[in-house]
Amino acid sequence: MTAKKTASAVLIRTRAGRAELFWAQRALARAFLGGFHAFFAGSKLPADASFVACAARELFEEAGVLVTRSGTRLIALDEDSALGVLRRRACTGELDFESELGELGLQLDAARFEPVGHWLTPPWLLPTSETAFFVVRLGDDDHGIFDALADHLQVEEFEVGSWIEPAAALAAWQTGQVFMTTPIEHIVRALAEDASSPGRLLPGEQEQAVSQAHIEIVAGLRVLPLHTATLLPATHTNCVIVGQSELVIIDPGSKPGAELDKLWELVDRLVDAGARLKAIVLTHQHPDHVGGVRETATRYAAPVWAHAATALALEGAGIRVSRLLDDGERLVLAGDAGGEHALECLHTPGHAAGHLCFYHERSGCLIAGDLVASTGTIVIDPPEGNMGDYLASLRRAQRVGARMLLPAHGWLVAQPERLLEHFVEHRLAREQLVVAALEQCENPAMLLELVPIVYADVPEYVWPLAARSLLAHLEHLVEQGVAGREGDRFWHCGQ
Ligand SMILES: [Zn+2]
Structure with missing residues (x-):
């Protein structure tokens, strides 16, 4: 080409x-x-x-x-x-x-x-x-x-x-x-x-x-997209390296091999120049975010930090989380003459129960993990996924007032508030279609009957995934008292 x-x-x-x-x-x-x-x-x-x-x-x-x-x-x-x-x-x-x-x-x-x-x-x-x-x-x-x-x-x-x-x-x-x-x-x-x-x-x-594989978008904030087995059309997960004299790696998602080697080459170079890797930090536990965690932690003798729910989910995967992070916590990394690098942790459940975003205070960049994507879509898949939590998390991220948003998949986005608002509106509009579909059905409807009505605008091959998000919407409507549920059947609760 x-x-x-x-x-x-x-x-x-x-x-x-x-x-x-x-x-x-x-x-x-x-x-x-x-x-x-x-x-x-x-x-x-x-x-x-x-x-x-x-x-x-x-x-x-x-x-x-x-x-x-x-x-x-x-x-x-x-x-x-x-x-x-x-x-x-x-x-x-x-x-x-x-x-x-x-x-x-x-x-x-x-x-x-x-x-x-x-x-x-x-x-x-x-x-x-x-x-x-x-x-x-x-x-x-x-x-x-x-x-x-x-x-x-x-x-x-x-x-x-x-x-x-x-x-x-x-x-x-x-x-x-x-x-x-x-x-x-x-x-x-x-x-x-x-x-x-x-x-x-x-x-x-x-x-x-x-150009080298990573981009240092501001001093001490490096983005290295690594090829991962993620959800198409996305093909990469953005690994983020924050800090100068002290570093953290966020989401080393590639399995050991040529892709993870790119991360190790970069970190080796920074360590040789005097930096210290303080920890590997996770947004959540999905495979395209943790593929290289165990080997990277071993290589640099670095601890792994994540939310308690992420730690729990990783117990079976042989990844031990040694520090639990929660909403509002600040991770402070020694920087250079320009000062420290501080990351504020935001607990943003919805896509995963322990999902965290990290706000890089010095640049105003929100490292958003799978809260939103600029390539592809974010799947809300119950029972791990929860639509009510997800909408609240989008609102929570808006309140930070970030200048730039770095998703795990796709390129950076300026004006994060507008993007987050777009996703809130998009989900609420879909939820209105779910309500309308329930109103149309005279009898309680099965999930799979509702998919073609609610997702008429998306290609059929997407429907199996769409069915998961539909379930998340239905559960959210049940929580709000708008819909009723018995087993696999749902109905609209009349006015
Ligand atoms: Zn994910």
Whole structure:
């Protein structure tokens, strides 16, 4: 499979002898990397003759910065000129940018785009994408024009943007205020060390690098998706490594083998650099979350911590839980100069009786386990699963006010409150369909009679799983006095 091609432009200017870069926070509503800080970037179009042409077009579209041989200009989105029209067209559709500029008598200044390497996305992230990064240094004459750059960003793409000194940008990531992916962090760090030589910005010895398997989204919060036998369409469980001088591993879900080796390589490296693995911490006991727990605990002589109900469920699996965690408890890990890493435990039953979420206080990221998923769905399967508890847990997680949510399956999500609200509403809407189905039936109905009525909108192969969630809804309705039950039969309790 060929990699998707993208290009990115990093703007740099020098004021009073100090370099500044321009970065922006991606719109919170964007499905991929919403809320992360990044540079201007986008996919290569058929009309883009090169990566430079792509980077130049994205820079124009997203920021209004036009780099031509006759100078560098800022084109406002509402500008009443041929270039203003061109930018608005670039924002809404495909464009043969270089030809259209040519018709206006302008030519891109490709020489102003200094190549600083190609990055390939980590192996688990599909489709694979190759991003070419370029640095554009603004001339002394350009400064005044670009002071107001933040006011000219494409609003669908970005929340906010700003000029910032590279050292301050790096500090924002180190203290957990800003989320970044590996190439962005690499470039910011290299600029903080020495902003003048583009060679330092390359991904390594080579001009191209494959991103490592894990992403350190803020300093001391690493996400490593490991391949597990989980519920399709999800194929991975996010293993999370929290801390700096002291570490915990949350949910090492892969069985021993090549996948778990990726975790061990990372932890070995951190331990060699002086870190200490304090514990392995579990969100719950399902196999795709605990596959590598026993061997990892043995390898690092680390204890296992979990909720009492999880400990009980794991008794038969040869995993001994040595510390029981409960709602409200804080796990404090020694950090670096930026301070400690504290995780607040949230007891969030529903999917599993002992399910825990962990709120990373420094970054505002909620490590959510199987409370919700951004790929696939969460099954509420009685008697272990309980719909009433699950709805209360979604509400409980909303009250934390997290900035980012990291589910066990799928990618990170900004605006967690909105996602959690969506899942509450989704479950309540389904429950209304259950009530309506019960009302339709003249006689008490069997569970399997109700499935095709309540789940008419989902493919038939999903029905066996759907039947489990239906039972959870029915039990919830019985608890509320809305439905009656005798054995396998359910009925609506009239008004
Ligand atoms: Zn689970």
